[in-house]
Amino acid sequence: MDAVVRKLLHESGETFAEEAGIPLKDQPAALFKLLVLANLLSARISSEIALAAARELFEAGGGTARGMAKLTWQERVDALGRGHYVRYDESTATRLGETADLVQDKYKGDLRKLAIEAGRDPGKLAELLREFPGIGPTGVDIFCREAQAIWPWLRPYVDGQVKKGAERLGLPTDAGKLASKVPEKDLARLSAALVRVARDKKLADTVKAA
Numbered sequence: 400m401d402a403v404v405r406k407l408l409h410e411s412g413e414t415f416a417e418e419a420g421i422p423l424k425d426q427p428a429a430l431f432k433l434l435v436l437a438n439l440l441s442a443r444i445s446s447e448i449a450l451a452a453a454r455e456l457f458e459a460g461g462g463t464a465r466g467m468a469k470l471t472w473q474e475r476v477d478a479l480g481r482g483h484y485v486r487y488d489e490s491t492a493t494r495l496g497e498t499a500d501l502v503q504d505k506y507k508g509d510l511r512k513l514a515i516e517a518g519r520d521p522g523k524l525a526e527l528l529r530e531f532p533g534i535g536p537t538g539v540d541i542f543c544r545e546a547q548a549i550w551p552w553l554r555p556y557v558d559g560q561v562k563k564g565a566e567r568l569g570l571p572t573d574a575g576k577l578a579s580k581v582p583e584k585d586l587a588r589l590s591a592a593l594v595r596v597a598r599d600k601k602l603a604d605t606v607k608a609a
Contacts, residue, residue, distance in 0.1 A: 452482030548587035564593030
């Protein structure tokens with residue numbers, strides 16, 4: 400592992416899921432929380448606010464499809480408000496309720512069935528993810544970047560934001576070459592760190608100085 404990558408992982412190698420308090424495990428609650436986080440991070444809002452809103456929703460009981468569906472619309476709005484996710488609180492509260500219903504109806508509350516339905520094919524997974532309200536191409540990328548920690552068949556998942564961060568640090572933008580810089584288990588961490596670099600030139604300069 401070269402010095403730039405080592406410094407990058409040390410500075411910013413925490414996945415967004417981990418930052419939101421989500422254990423990256425192949426379990427129904429963890430996968431549902433990751434879907435919620437992808438929804439929140441998709442909006443034009445800072446990642447800090449999206450992460451805070453996710454924590455508030457989970458604290459309120461919305462950490463499973465059943466729990467999210469049990470929350471009233473107002474309870475979801477209030478949780479988003481406590482996380483300062485105020486610009487999109489009402490529409491997001493509606494979407495999260497619809498998402499919880501879809502997860503329960505189609506996947507019996509267990510998003511491990513999403514991998515089975517996709518036949519462990521990343522392209523098919525992207526199609527299925529876009530069925531959830533509020534999940535477009537950005538949400539798909541966020542979910543898959545993080546889910547590669549859980550589902551090895553997604554590796555390496557390298558999207559435009561990751562490539563932008565890699566370019567900023569002079570790292571390869573080719574998925575295979577970039578992935579070869581770290582052990583497979585660290586790919587999600589590397590991806591999250593590179594997304595942060597893509598958004599933060601100061602961080603890029605700090606890492607490059609190493």
